[in-house]
Amino acid sequence: MNTILSIGKRNAVLSRMSELLEQERANIKTINQQDLSNYSGDDLAMEKRLLVDDAKIDGMILSMQQLASQEDPVGAERFHFIHENGLKIINKTAAFGTIMIIYESRPDVTVEAGGIAFKSGNKILLKGGKESLLSNLKIVSLWHQALTDNEIDTNWVEYLNYNRDETQAFLENPTQxxxxxxxxxxxxxxxFTKKHATCPVIVSGRGNNFIYISKEADLQKALSIIINGKTTNIGVCNALDKVLIDTNxxxxxxxAKKLVAELQQYKVIILGDEAFAKVTQVSKIENxxxxxxxxxxYKIVIGIVNSDEExxxxxxxxxxxxxxxxxxxNDAxxxxxxxxxDCAAVYQNASTRFTDGGQFGLGGELAISTDKLHQRGPIGLQHLVTNKWYVYGEGQVR
Structure with a gap:
């Protein structure tokens, strides 16, 4: 394992990375266009995640600058206890060591998730999807330049250009x-990752989010929140998929009819349960x-319920x-x-699209975990640590 880099060195690499992203902006976009033209799939959400435009690059640069300015998450004291025999027992946050990030079609993950893991004192292994290979390799070359410019070994950020079989073999029997x-x-x-991995896995990225319209709802708010959740970005895990309406x-x-008319303006495919479909004439769910x-x-399922409990x-x-x-x-x-x-993030009168590390004030996120261990919801810098006990004695025996 690499000895942890000083916080000064880690911040210097992140700051340099933000400069290089700006310098190479045009090249990154040109190379990304090659990935886009090579992409032959018909998955609209995948294509949207694959695109790197000026707004995405602005976001990458901002995340590097914010990370560089944040406090060191490693070595923070979490617990302090003096034993009756004089032992001083302290618990501090510690880096994991090496973190592997496996992802699809999002070159910005190469910057943002990589940056969070790096700032937390970890070595990074990146395994991106084949559809974004050229963009990812370009961004990793910038990581390597930022490391080299600060006289740090480039193996702190490594890209694993593996196909599916090679990835499976690595997960089952890692070569490092x-x-x-x-x-x-x-x-x-x-x-796939959970099945083959031999070390802990944080599950992230699955949504299927619900909005419930209660009998005391402000219907104007309800409409705008549903439209926002469903239509602003379909390819993200905090997008909206289901709506329940109280018959009371x-x-x-x-x-219901107004909601359908509004969603149809955005060309959303609407499916309803029996009662909703009957009232609004939308297609009925078959299963x-x-x-x-x-x-x-652009698809949503809407149903009705007869009570809050339901x-x-x-x-x-x-x-x-x-x-x-x-x-x-009704606040109660x-x-x-x-x-x-039982969700990682629960809301009153707001869109589920806010479940995001940047929006929650974490300064970005590695992932949004739906696991309950080791962290739930957006995983920011301060969560991407384990801990370690430091015990100071003067010859005590038990």
Whole structure:
């Protein structure tokens, strides 16, 4: 394992990286265009994640600058205890060692997730998807330049240009030490990683998020929150997939028709349960299994419930454990909903699109975990650490 780099060195690399991204902006976009023209798939969400434009590069640069200015997450004291025999026992945060990030189609992950893991004192292994290979290799060359410019070994950031079989072989029998793996992508990638990995894996990236419209909802807020959650970015895990409406909402049928008309303006495919489809004339869902699905597309399922309890229980049955929101002016009900719904992030009167490390004030994120160990929800710099006990004695024996 590499000896941990000083915080000064880590920050210098991140600052240099932000400069290089600016300098190489035009080249990065040109190379990314090659990846885009090589991409022959018809997955709209994948294509959107693959694109690197000026706004994405601005985001990468900002994340490097913010990371460079944040406090060192390593070596922070978490616990301090003086034993009756005089032993001084201290617990401090510590780096994991080597973190492997496996991801699909998002060159910005090469910068942002890599940066968070690096700032946390870790060596990085990056395994991106073949569709973004040229963009990723270009960005990794900038990492290597930033490291070299600061007289640091380039093996702190390594790109694994492996196909599926080589990746599986590495996961099952790593040729170097790996302490933690973070897969970022669809369900197949996560299942593949969990099946073959021999070290801890943080599951990240699956959504299937719900919004519940209670009988005391502000319907104007409800409409704009649903449109925002469904249409602003379909290819992300905090996008909206399901809506539940309480039948105790006054004139819920009128609201249902208005919601359908609004979604249709955005060309969203709308499926309803029996009651909703009957009122609005949308297509009826053919199979209850669809409630488990994350769409990553202009598609939504809307159903009705007869009580708050039914809404909570339906969300807990079908959601991905990521995000759920209640639209209500009843704060007591909102609190009950938020306490009882089993998601990493729960909301009152706001869009699920805010579940994001940058939006939550973490200064970026490595991933959004739907696991309960070791961290839940957006994983920021301060969460990407393990811990270590320091015990100081003067000859004590037990």
């Amino acid at each position: 030490r790996v302490d933690l793996i973070v897969p970022r992508g669809g369900e197949q990638l996560i299942a 909402l006054e004139n819920w049928e009128i609201f 209850e299994e669809i409630w488990y699905e994350e769409f990553l597309n 809404a909570i229980s339906k969300i807990n049955k079908y959601c991905g454990g990521h995000s759920a929101s209640i639209i209500t002016s 009900l909102a609190q009950k909903f938020m306490e009882q719904v």
